[in-house]
Amino acid sequence: MVIILKQDAKQDEVNELLDWIKAQNVEPKTMIGESQRILGLIGNTQAVDIDAVTTFPAVESVRRIAEPYKLANRKFHPHDTVVDVSGYKIGGGNFQVIAGPCSVESEQQVISIAESVKKSGAHLLRGGAFKPRTSPYAFQGLKAEGIKYLLEAKKETGMPIVSELMSMEHIDLFNDVDVIQVGARNMQNFVMLRELGGCDKPILLKRGLANTLEELLMSAEYIMAGGNNNVILCERGIRSFDHATRNVLDLSAIPVLKRLTHLPVIVDPSHATGQSALVESMSLAAVAAGADGLIIEVHNNPKAALCDGAQSLDFPSFEKLMKKVNTLKACVDSLNS
């Protein structure tokens, strides 16, 4: 932590600050420049409240140097985390495609989609039973019934299930769900994150609409601080001033996250773009950028989808995409070998 002192700070104001710093068990080192005085704090500065520092009259500004996350930090855990979902591995060189409908609509629908995406090469099945919708009047998902249908599809196809949890009050319904998804709007639902730290399932943590990569890693840290290290990060587009696409897919998040953390990083091109016509090109770009996986919306009949039909691929489009993704992934792997 580096503290910049006000040019005109009086000595007793500086002393008040120095006393407080020493009481935090860190050691201040002073540097005196031409027009500025700087204090560098040495020691375990994680415990020092940056907000508290700024309240001292002597202080002009404060900057934290060390990342505020530890368990998610690659510095302290240099090896890639590999998340194992019923034998399907994500991270550390392992790549998976998760596919399925935005929302589960019927048992038959989800089974037919599962069979189709499996045939095309997806190994995990996604499907929403609880749907976060902006409007209270929109379809909110089949809830318990939706989970039941997903588990039927799992039984039929052997595919592990990924589904979004919107509230801890539904957690008991997720006993046989394989990966719990935390949606973008719940990325900073800290009560939920903390409780998921006590669970032994992999968590798919989506980046919030306007959250920084550091905040995403802090939310992962919440889960990991509870003992659950199986966190998969997901870039799914951020808000911008341009509404040509629903969100802006931030693919540089992949190499940046991989430098900062050991956790796997996957990409959701369906929600990022909101347009099925853009899903293929953004999937290929994500693979080229080094993603550990993709999560893609597929629907048997996008026109009749109860939710997000506009961004869903139909079966032939998904089959075509998978062929391209597999070919490109092999090429990308060969570049790095």
Add this chain to the structure above:
Amino acid sequence: MVIILKQDAKQDEVNELLDWIKAQNVEPKTMIGESQRILGLIGNTQAVDIDAVTTFPAVESVRRIAEPYKLANRKFHPHDTVVDVSGYKIGGGNFQVIAGPCSVESEQQVISIAESVKKSGAHLLRGGAFKPRTSPYAFQGLKAEGIKYLLEAKKETGMPIVSELMSMEHIDLFNDVDVIQVGARNMQNFVMLRELGGCDKPILLKRGLANTLEELLMSAEYIMAGGNNNVILCERGIRSFDHATRNVLDLSAIPVLKRLTHLPVIVDPSHATGQSALVESMSLAAVAAGADGLIIEVHNNPKAALCDGAQSLDFPSFEKLMKKVNTLKACVDSLNS
């Protein structure tokens, strides 16, 4: 709803769309322009899924014309909603200042702050018992104990209490809290919003960091759809590219919201700016822009605050602010009379 057809849409593709539209019980009206064909949908288009429309091959794009919210819409409810908190009214010309610490730290602390802000003219007491913190290692609030101290302060001073609820699992602790605050990070926690619709307390709904005013109103609609019309909206700053302030306080949200909705609108200059030195000027600006109230962080000793000390006012600053706010409010009222 207006549907723009693709220039090269074939007639059977258009017919497929027209059949589907009629099945939704709305009537399509066609307009043929020089280089475009447009369909206008007449009838109750709230029931028409805009996403579904875009999946038809004939469709280039779709635009919704009507606002998607009804209960919060001033068009259907032209008179200002006045929220009454134990006799203190907010909205419809009534202005209130809510003040208190970011987080409750001790019984003595919260009582001394309550007494001080009351003396300065604030009528409602704010205080956080459950604190949403980016870091799992930061102070998370005193929780049940914090609520207890707030209620002690209420007993001592008679001030109604405003406090943030982070999860429905804590709702029973809020029985004697007067206003339940939904924080920015929970603005789209739809499960919580829906459940708060069944509660009979006023809800202070904060705008999310990167949420549009329409999304804020849709979240209010969630609460109101459950039967609770006592919603107070709160502008508290939005994310931008410039980090000179923590967030950018969007004061034009006040007149825009007042045109769109009948609900009261208050402003939180403390969280918006993150700097105590900016709170006074932004409070005055909010009053001039027509806010129905302010929510301001005040601390007996900002330097020692366990949370957000940098944005908290001390007692003399708050007293000075209240004098200015009251004088300016009287002036603004005289301008509009």
Add this chain to the structure above:
Amino acid sequence: MVIILKQDAKQDEVNELLDWIKAQNVEPKTMIGESQRILGLIGNTQAVDIDAVTTFPAVESVRRIAEPYKLANRKFHPHDTVVDVSGYKIGGGNFQVIAGPCSVESEQQVISIAESVKKSGAHLLRGGAFKPRTSPYAFQGLKAEGIKYLLEAKKETGMPIVSELMSMEHIDLFNDVDVIQVGARNMQNFVMLRELGGCDKPILLKRGLANTLEELLMSAEYIMAGGNNNVILCERGIRSFDHATRNVLDLSAIPVLKRLTHLPVIVDPSHATGQSALVESMSLAAVAAGADGLIIEVHNNPKAALCDGAQSLDFPSFEKLMKKVNTLKACVDSLNS
């Protein structure tokens, strides 16, 4: 400047960096923390290229501590700059309203508007002769003829003229214009800024759509480095994800800029909101926030305006606004006296 070294930097890599630093005539001071090594640079670090530092293998990251602007910096020039426009002063407690049409349309139009806004209390006349328009097919201004009409209005009313310069090739036409406006889209047209530094007229410098306050001050620095210290800064709204208003008016820019710089700061509520119905409330809010002036679009017949009619006030609305602004300004002044 503070340099954070990589945890695993080798000693010869660190030495290479230290040698380079010493060659820059600044002195490195080393601080060794628990998990990090930091170098603080002492001396005139303005000359050190922050980009160059990051290319050294030993470097993890670099942060500049000192502001990169000097002439515009309040630290080195504590007293408010007062810009004098033909006797009308802006800054240092002096407040001015600049009003007039978005674009000059005819001699009669601009004279009638000038007379009306003068009667309502505005002291400076704005009017666009060269108009930056997104579309090449939109009305681009009357150009030389427009300047001529403005000067006629100046002769008739005695009001000093403020008009936008879009290219230095037109500078000769601006000989009798009193204040040269640099538009938001030219805020980083560095060639133009540098040349305006050699001119002896006040410059009204508008903040770019997505420029930080620091970048705004750096652009002011360009002008001042050429010897022209008469720079008036103008906040006119920034881009955000919400299109409820054209831009988001960032009123906290006023107190922040006043802390960072000695230059006057005015506000353009017309371009910020893009809606005439919001101009009055945002003008009042700007006054309450401490603005040194306002620049407001007024048109004799907004419906028939060739440009930006939607945000222009008609005469009665502007007269009403001026009364309120004057009353509020007197109130705000009394608060601070």
Add this chain to the structure above:
Amino acid sequence: MVIILKQDAKQDEVNELLDWIKAQNVEPKTMIGESQRILGLIGNTQAVDIDAVTTFPAVESVRRIAEPYKLANRKFHPHDTVVDVSGYKIGGGNFQVIAGPCSVESEQQVISIAESVKKSGAHLLRGGAFKPRTSPYAFQGLKAEGIKYLLEAKKETGMPIVSELMSMEHIDLFNDVDVIQVGARNMQNFVMLRELGGCDKPILLKRGLANTLEELLMSAEYIMAGGNNNVILCERGIRSFDHATRNVLDLSAIPVLKRLTHLPVIVDPSHATGQSALVESMSLAAVAAGADGLIIEVHNNPKAALCDGAQSLDFPSFEKLMKKVNTLKACVDSLNS
């Protein structure tokens, strides 16, 4: 164009609007819905000023349906534009890499870089002689001398030259430059765009920091309206709230632009990320997303670069990148054949 009328608009207010519309030579068609009345305008609505419409008392809001650009619009020009730079083609399936230093520093430097990037497979040489720098105190480029060195390098290597023009006053120096670059900060310098429309050289038009894709196309339209159809669009990152990278590279801009326009689209991963370590992965992602080219900063000694060393690749890194890009491009081409 679609006009939504106010619910409570009086008939004479509506008539006033209808009369005005008819005077614009377009035909209004009325649709009457449950709670709304809508006017659809049929005819050449490009001539109708959307701002003027909103000033009528009867109008609630207006939405333009047709794109405001014609020459750049794929609807009217379905075939890909191929820009030919001295025999090197860009667009329509043709892919080029442009490489070179951020700024020209010496004749020897630019020649050695040109020879190296040519050997690695780049066909065009970039180099800045006029440098837009945020600070007036930073190195501003070698100007005329820099252009001279670039032309020497062209003579030595036969590589066509791409260089940025910052002001029309320097245009004569660019007689032998092959592609004129318009930088992000000048994307809406409309005077310059219009004048470049009269020039016969290809223009590399960079997207502004906070400009929409529609605005980018409108700026291309300015150039094309002057008769110059050789416009190459360049995505180079946009501003966001997260400063983990300098900008956010918006790769979905590639497929979206290719749908909207026939112009070629290239990507600048160096400026987008600001970090040399991210250039390779973002280059590969751009290729996978369908870019028609890349523009990449390469420096003989990034540590000693006078500008933007942090984002420059050294020779071995660029050689490695080119091998990967070529392999990946071949793979991507095979996917689409």
